[in-house]
Amino acid sequence: MRKFLTLFAIFAMLVSCSDSPETKKQPFLFKNSKDKTSYVLGAINASTISRSGQSTFENLDKEQLIKGFNMNLNAKDTKGCKESMQKLFGPTYQDFNKRYLKEGCLSMGRLAGSAFYEDIMKLGGLDLVNFEYVKKGFADGLYKRDTLVSKQEMQQIMQQFITDMNSANGIRMMENAKKIKGAQVFENGIVLETIKAGSGGFPGAKDDVKVHYVLMNAAGDTIQDSKKMNLKNGKVEPVPLQLDGGVIAGWSFVLPKMRKGGTYRTYIPWELAYGEEGGKESLCFVIDLVDYAPAGTFVKP
Numbered sequence: 001m002r003k004f005l006t007l008f009a010i011f012a013m014l015v016s017c018s019d020s021p022e023t024k025k026q027p028f029l030f031k032n033s034k035d036k037t038s039y040v041l042g043a044i045n046a047s048t049i050s051r052s053g054q055s056t057f058e059n060l061d062k063e064q065l066i067k068g069f070n071m072n073l074n075a076k077d078t079k080g081c082k083e084s085m086q087k088l089f090g091p092t093y094q095d096f097n098k099r100y101l102k103e104g105c106l107s108m109g110r111l112a113g114s115a116f117y118e119d120i121m122k123l124g125g126l127d128l129v130n131f132e133y134v135k136k137g138f139a140d141g142l143y144k145r146d147t148l149v150s151k152q153e154m155q156q157i158m159q160q161f162i163t164d165m166n167s168a169n170g171i172r173m174m175e176n177a178k179k180i181k182g183a184q185v186f187e188n189g190i191v192l193e194t195i196k197a198g199s200g201g202f203p204g205a206k207d208d209v210k211v212h213y214v215l216m217n218a219a220g221d222t223i224q225d226s227k228k229m230n231l232k233n234g235k236v237e238p239v240p241l242q243l244d245g246g247v248i249a250g251w252s253f254v255l256p257k258m259r260k261g262g263t264y265r266t267y268i269p270w271e272l273a274y275g276e277e278g279g280k281e282s283l284c285f286v287i288d289l290v291d292y293a294p295a296g297t298f299v300k301p
Contacts, residue, residue: 030133030148038133040149040157045116045134046141049108056089056096061105062142068109069138073131075121078114081107112138122219123165124172163279169218170270170282177267177284189269190254195286200260203243203292208299209255210238212288217281238290240298248273250283258289 030036049065050057072078088097088104120129140148149157177183177191184192203209215224227236243252250268258264264287270280291298 034128035130035133036149037128037157037161038130039137039140040154041116041120041129041161042134042137042139043141043149044137044154044158045112046138049112050142050144059096059098059101060108061101064102064105065109065112065142066135066139068106068111069113069116070109070135071106072110072113073117073134074113075117076114078107078110081111085111122221124169124219125161125165128161128164159279163276166218166270166279166281170280173218173284174267174269174282184257186253188253188272190250190272191267192254192257193265193267194262195265196263198259198262198289200262200289201292202259203256203289204294205252205256206244206295207256207292208240208242208295208297209289210240210291210298211255212236212238212290214286216284216286218284238288242295242299244295246299251285255287255289258287260289260292263288 030039049060084100084103084107086093087100088108089095090097116134120126174189174191177193178185180191180193182194186192211226213224213226214222216222226239230237230239241247241251243255247255248268250266250272253272254264254266254268266285266287268283268285270276270278270282273281273283
């Protein structure tokens with residue numbers, strides 16, 4: 001039940017290289033941590049293109065990529081961009097056609113800029129980003145210039161940004177959950193909402209359970225759906241789990257509060273999910289409690 005934030009999944013680091021005239025620009029200084037973080041976000045976003053392993057990368061028009069990225073660091077649509085990219089790379093993205101180089105690279109940049117902006121907006125981080133420095137970082141990332149930030153510091157900045165976003169979104173989600181009419185709010189911060197009341201009994205704290213579940217992050221994105229993951233022989237099988245040591249602490253606490261046959265939505269603060277190692281991310285689960293039995297029945301020791 002782990003996940004990685006889509007926008008920042010690739011921590012490809014940028015290195016100093018190339019002495020061509022296009023890479024020689026005057027260095028600039030960061031006024032504050034917001035500027036440096038923004039630069040890092042832009043550089044890492046560019047590195048997903050520059051380090052993608054595509055043999056055609058060196059043939060791309062980087063100025064058009066940068067232009068397109070800067071054009072769509074906003075809420076503008078990207079209509080027609082995918083079609084333009086298909087002209088450049090072919091319908092299967094395997095046939096490079098230089099005839100559409102400028103058009104295709106501009107569209108690629110626009111799609112990258114739009115995706116970046118939309119992700120930051122959804123995370124509620126627009127006020128935490130200086131987009132002028134995002135642009136600088138993106139340009140340096142494409143040209144593989146000295147990014148002004150060491151690899152180690154870049155990783156630290158990235159991790160801190162994600163943690164800060166997770167924490168802020170988690171606080172917001174948990175506060176809103178507590179306001180849900182009829183929901184149970186427990187002292188440890190967990191919130192339990194009954195979607196469909198079960199008619200069976202309650203599992204014990206050390207029992208095995210069988211469940212279907214959907215995992216969502218605090219931004220509302222679906223991260224996992226057990227019904228899509230656990231398809232066997234054309235049939236969806238519930239997931240067998242051990243409540244005593246086989247699940248996150250939040251599940252060990254809240255599953256015994258559910259009746260067999262019921263469907264519940266539970267909000268779990270990060271301390272009872274994956275903790276600091278999980279980036280302080282609070283989580284939301286929709287759980288169908290299919291069955292329960294003594295320990296060792298569904299999950300063998």
